[in-house]
Amino acid sequence: DARVTQTPRHKVTEMGQEVTMRCQPILGHNTVFWYRQTMMQGLELLAYFRNRAPLDDSGMPKDRFSAEMPDATLATLKIQPSEPRDSAVYFCASGLIGTVNTEAFFGQGTRLTVV
Amino acid sequence: QKEVEQDPGPLSVPEGAIVSLNCTYSNSAFQYFMWYRQYSRKGPELLMYTYSSGNKEDGRFTAQVDKSSKYISLFIRDSQPSDSATYLCAMRVLNDYKLSFGAGTTVTVRA
Numbered sequence: 196d197a198r199v200t201q202t203p204r205h206k207v208t209e210m211g212q213e214v215t216m217r218c219q220p221i222l223g224h225n226t227v228f229w230y231r232q233t234m235m236q237g238l239e240l241l242a243y244f245r246n247r248a249p250l251d252d253s254g255m256p257k258d259r260f261s262a263e264m265p266d267a268t269l270a271t272l273k274i275q276p277s278e279p280r281d282s283a284v285y286f287c288a289s290g291l292i293g294t295v296n297t298e299a300f301f302g303q304g305t306r307l308t309v310v
Numbered sequence: 311q312k313e314v315e316q317d318p319g320p321l322s323v324p325e326g327a328i329v330s331l332n333c334t335y336s337n338s339a340f341q342y343f344m345w346y347r348q349y350s351r352k353g354p355e356l357l358m359y360t361y362s363s364g365n366k367e368d369g370r371f372t373a374q375v376d377k378s379s380k381y382i383s384l385f386i387r388d389s390q391p392s393d394s395a396t397y398l399c400a401m402r403v404l405n406d407y408k409l410s411f412g413a414g415t416t417v418t419v420r421a
Contacts, residue, residue: 199353226407238354238398238411251408286353292407298344299409301353 197221199302201287207308213275216305218287219268226292227270228299229255229262233283241285244270245292277309313337316399316412324420329386333399333412336380340401340410343375345384348396348414357397358384389419 200219208214220227228243242252247264255262259278264270274281284306288299316333323329331345342361346354358373360366360382366373372385382401386393399412 228408237413238400238409240408243408288353290407298342298356298359299407301346301355303353306351 199287199289199300201285201302201305203305204303205306205308207310208277210278210309211276212309213273214277214281214307214309216272216285216287216307218270218272218289218302220270220287220289221300222268224289224291224300226290226299227264228286228288228290229270229272230286230288230301231283232286232304238286241272274307277307279309282307282309311336312413313410314399314401314412317415318413320416320418322418322420323389325389325391327389327419329384329389329393329417329419331384331386331397331399331415331417333382333401334380335382335401335410337401337403337410338377338380339403341404342402343373343382344400344409345371345373346398346400346411348398350395354398386417389417391419391421394418 202217229241232238241255242262261273284304286304288301290299314335345358347357348354363375363377370387374383396414396416398414400409
């Protein structure tokens with residue numbers, strides 16, 4: 196059962212703490228996306244990678260957010276220091292981009308609450 | 311003004327009714343159009359995928375794209391309580407795989 200796996204599913208942290216969210220993309224997929232979902236803004240793209248190389252991170256606040264792909268089976272999104280306005284659901288998605296009719300498959304999300 | 315506009319609803323219909331969902335967009339470069347379904351506290355799942363203008367049917371679901379009007383629609387026939395979810399339209403340009411999403415429309419199908 197191929198699926199995108201995200202950990203943790205829920206995270207509550209205090210303002211100023213570092214938060215790391217992890218994503219295991221579907222095996223064989225060459226593109227990984229990080230999205231953030233809030234009631235006010237909906238789904239927003241933060242960053243995406245193709246073959247582990249960052250292609251676009253223009254949606255990500257650079258001063259506190261960083262995204263990496265240490266290897267093909269792991270993508271990470273870090274926030275340091277975290278702020279209450281970072282509270283949201285963070286989704287990772289992966290896809291085999293470049294083939295016909297293939298788009299992003301989403302994970303279950305990490306629900307982050309910064310208090 | 312957002313690139314993609316979608317009526318957030320909510321929409322409540324009786325079982326068996328036709329559900330009609332719509333999005334408008336401003337970027338004429340959008341070529342690929344998708345509908346995602348998102349159940350509460352779950353990730354979005356791809357429902358329909360259409361390239362350029364035209365119609366596409368998959369079971370009870372029909373997606374329509376009218377690029378001249380910058381307008382896309384999703385119709386759900388014979389709606390079921392299990393169709394109760396938030397439906398998000400999404401679109402992208404050729405050769406760039408980042409998606410622009412609508413705000414999502416929450417649909418409730420009453421048994």
